[in-house]
Amino acid sequence: MKKSFFTLEHTRQLTEDIWELIFSGDTSAVTAPGQFVNVELPEKFLRRPISICDWTADSLTLLVKEAGEGTRQLVRFPSGTRFDVLSGLGNGFDLEQAGEHAILAGGGIGIAPLYGLARRMAERGHAPVVALGFRTKTDTFYLEEFSALGCRLLIATEDGSLGTKGFVTDCIRSLPECDYVLTCGPLPMLQAVHSLPQLKGGQFSFEARMGCGFGACMGCSVPTKGGYKRVCKDGPILDKEEIIW
Amino acid sequence: MVNLAVSLAGVTLKNPIIPASGTFGYGREYAELYDLNILGSFSWKGTTGQARLGNPQPRIAEMTGGMLNAVGLQNPGIDKVLSDEVPHIAEIFQGPVIANVGGFSVEEYAENCRKLEDVKQVRILEVNISCPNVHAGGKNFGCDPKAAAEVTKAVKAATNKPVFMKLTPNVTDITEIARACEDAGADGLCLINTLLGMRIDLKSRRPVIANRTGGVSGPAVFPVALRMVWDVYEAVNIPIIGCGGVSTAEDAVEMMLAGAAAVEVGAANLKDPYACKTIIETLPDVCQRLGVTNLSQLTGGAHHG
Incomplete structure (x- = not known):
C-alpha cells in the first residue's frame, strides 16, 4: 500500500x-x-x-x-x-491459478477489474474468453476495449437488446469446457456463477462498505469457510471454495 | 527543544499520542507503513474472553465529519491474542502497550485482566465498559455507576497493572460514572468511547447499518469529547486519556488543556493511516508556536481562573 x-x-x-x-x-x-x-x-x-x-x-x-x-x-x-x-x-486476482479453460465473467461496473486482468492474460499470450452481462444495450461499455485485446466476447443483456437474452451464467453455460472463472459483479450474479456445476474452481471479487480499506478496522469482515476475512485486506478476491453465501 | 513525554499512572510515554482501540488492530497493518516506535503507546483492539465474530454487514456508515461503526467487538479472543499477537507486537513495537479488555460479566473482565498479568509489555489495562452485562439483561456496564464500580473493583483485585476505565458518553452524567470508578480504585480513565447514532438509507428506507445503530466517531465528536474530558477533569483526581475526534496536533493540545494527560487518536487513523505519525511529527512545532516547552504541564491548563 x-x-x-x-x-x-x-x-x-x-x-x-x-x-x-x-x-x-x-x-x-x-x-x-x-x-x-x-x-x-x-x-x-x-x-x-x-x-x-x-x-x-x-x-x-x-x-x-x-x-x-x-x-x-x-x-x-x-x-x-x-x-x-x-x-x-487488496490481494488481486491470481493469474497462476487460472487454467487453460478459464473464463472472465463480469456484470455491470464489476467489469472494470476484468479489463486489467484480460490485458495481462493477453500479454502472456492467451487472450481469455470474456462474458459480460448488462441490463440493456445502452448500458454496455468497454466492449471495443476487450475486443482490441483479442478476447472472445460473449454478451448477455437482460432484455435481449444485445447478445444473449439472459445473464452471464447463460454465456458460461454455452461453453461447457470452461471449468474456471475469474469474476466480479453484483452479489446475485456472483452467487449464480458460483452455483454453476461446470466450474471446478474460481476467483470471486467482492464489494463491501469499508472503513479503512487496509485491514485495520474490521468494518468489512465477512464469514468464509476459513473464518472471517476482511474484504479489503484478505480479499477482495475470495477463492470459490471458501465462499459462504 | 520541547519535552513531549507524559506520564500515565507512573508509566512514562515518550509522547502523548496513542492510537485508539479498534482503529489499530494489534499493530500489524500499520507496522507495514511506519516504525511504530514513534508512538507514545498503542491501545490494542478490544479483546474478550472468547473469540467474537462481530456484527453482520454492513457495519460502516458515513456522516458529515465522521463515521459510524458497528463492528461488534470482532476479535480472536484473549488466548489467541496471547499466543499469536503478543509475540508479534514485541517485534514491531518496543514501547508500553495498552491492552483494551472487554467482557460480558464482571468475572470475565477480571479473568481477562488476570491473563495479561505476566505480559510485561502491557503496562496499562484499558477496560472497555461499554459492553452489555449478560447477567443484568444486557444493560451496559458503563451506564450504571454501580456496575462500573463493580467491574473496576474486580479488575483491580485481579491485576497489579494500572487500570484505566474506558467510559461511554451515552449517559446522562459521565462525571457520576467517572467518580464511581475512581472511588472503586481505578488508576485512570479513558474517555470517550463512541456516541450512539444511526443513519437511514433513503432508497431502501432501512437503517444503513445492519445492527441498526452504530458508534459515531471522527472530527464531529471532538467538541463533545472535549467537554466531557473537561467535566471529568474537574470531578476526579486520576489521570485521563482524552479520546474522541482528535485529528491534528492542535486537537491533541486542546484535549490536554481540557484535562487529558495523554490523547488517543481513533477514526483519523482509518482516513489517513499516517495520522498518528503526522500528529507526532507536527507536535513539537505546534508546542513551540504556543511557547510550550514541557507538554505534560499543559494538562488541565485551561481550568485555572
Whole structure:
C-alpha cells in the first residue's frame, strides 16, 4: 500500500452512469489486477474504495459508477484535480491459478477489474474468453476495449437488446469446457456463477462498505469457510471454495 | 527543544499520542507503513474472553465529519491474542502497550485482566465498559455507576497493572460514572468511547447499518469529547486519556488543556493511516508556536481562573 497524490487527467462518460477516469501518479504499489484504490474526496470523511481497471507505471484507469453522493462528485471533477489516494490495496486476482479453460465473467461496473486482468492474460499470450452481462444495450461499455485485446466476447443483456437474452451464467453455460472463472459483479450474479456445476474452481471479487480499506478496522469482515476475512485486506478476491453465501 | 513525554499512572510515554482501540488492530497493518516506535503507546483492539465474530454487514456508515461503526467487538479472543499477537507486537513495537479488555460479566473482565498479568509489555489495562452485562439483561456496564464500580473493583483485585476505565458518553452524567470508578480504585480513565447514532438509507428506507445503530466517531465528536474530558477533569483526581475526534496536533493540545494527560487518536487513523505519525511529527512545532516547552504541564491548563 502506498499513500500518494494522483492527478485526474481525463474523464470520459461511457454510459448514463458509468465514467472512465484516467489519472497520472505513481502506481508502484499496484501488484495485481483486481486490487483497488481508496480515494479521498473533499468534505467526505471516508475514502471511496474503487477497483483498478488498468494501470501502467505512471497512469491509473478507474471506471466509476455513480452510486451515491461521493461517486457523483468524483466523476465531475475537472482535469488537473489532485486526489489523495491509497493505492495497491487488496490481494488481486491470481493469474497462476487460472487454467487453460478459464473464463472472465463480469456484470455491470464489476467489469472494470476484468479489463486489467484480460490485458495481462493477453500479454502472456492467451487472450481469455470474456462474458459480460448488462441490463440493456445502452448500458454496455468497454466492449471495443476487450475486443482490441483479442478476447472472445460473449454478451448477455437482460432484455435481449444485445447478445444473449439472459445473464452471464447463460454465456458460461454455452461453453461447457470452461471449468474456471475469474469474476466480479453484483452479489446475485456472483452467487449464480458460483452455483454453476461446470466450474471446478474460481476467483470471486467482492464489494463491501469499508472503513479503512487496509485491514485495520474490521468494518468489512465477512464469514468464509476459513473464518472471517476482511474484504479489503484478505480479499477482495475470495477463492470459490471458501465462499459462504 | 520541547519535552513531549507524559506520564500515565507512573508509566512514562515518550509522547502523548496513542492510537485508539479498534482503529489499530494489534499493530500489524500499520507496522507495514511506519516504525511504530514513534508512538507514545498503542491501545490494542478490544479483546474478550472468547473469540467474537462481530456484527453482520454492513457495519460502516458515513456522516458529515465522521463515521459510524458497528463492528461488534470482532476479535480472536484473549488466548489467541496471547499466543499469536503478543509475540508479534514485541517485534514491531518496543514501547508500553495498552491492552483494551472487554467482557460480558464482571468475572470475565477480571479473568481477562488476570491473563495479561505476566505480559510485561502491557503496562496499562484499558477496560472497555461499554459492553452489555449478560447477567443484568444486557444493560451496559458503563451506564450504571454501580456496575462500573463493580467491574473496576474486580479488575483491580485481579491485576497489579494500572487500570484505566474506558467510559461511554451515552449517559446522562459521565462525571457520576467517572467518580464511581475512581472511588472503586481505578488508576485512570479513558474517555470517550463512541456516541450512539444511526443513519437511514433513503432508497431502501432501512437503517444503513445492519445492527441498526452504530458508534459515531471522527472530527464531529471532538467538541463533545472535549467537554466531557473537561467535566471529568474537574470531578476526579486520576489521570485521563482524552479520546474522541482528535485529528491534528492542535486537537491533541486542546484535549490536554481540557484535562487529558495523554490523547488517543481513533477514526483519523482509518482516513489517513499516517495520522498518528503526522500528529507526532507536527507536535513539537505546534508546542513551540504556543511557547510550550514541557507538554505534560499543559494538562488541565485551561481550568485555572
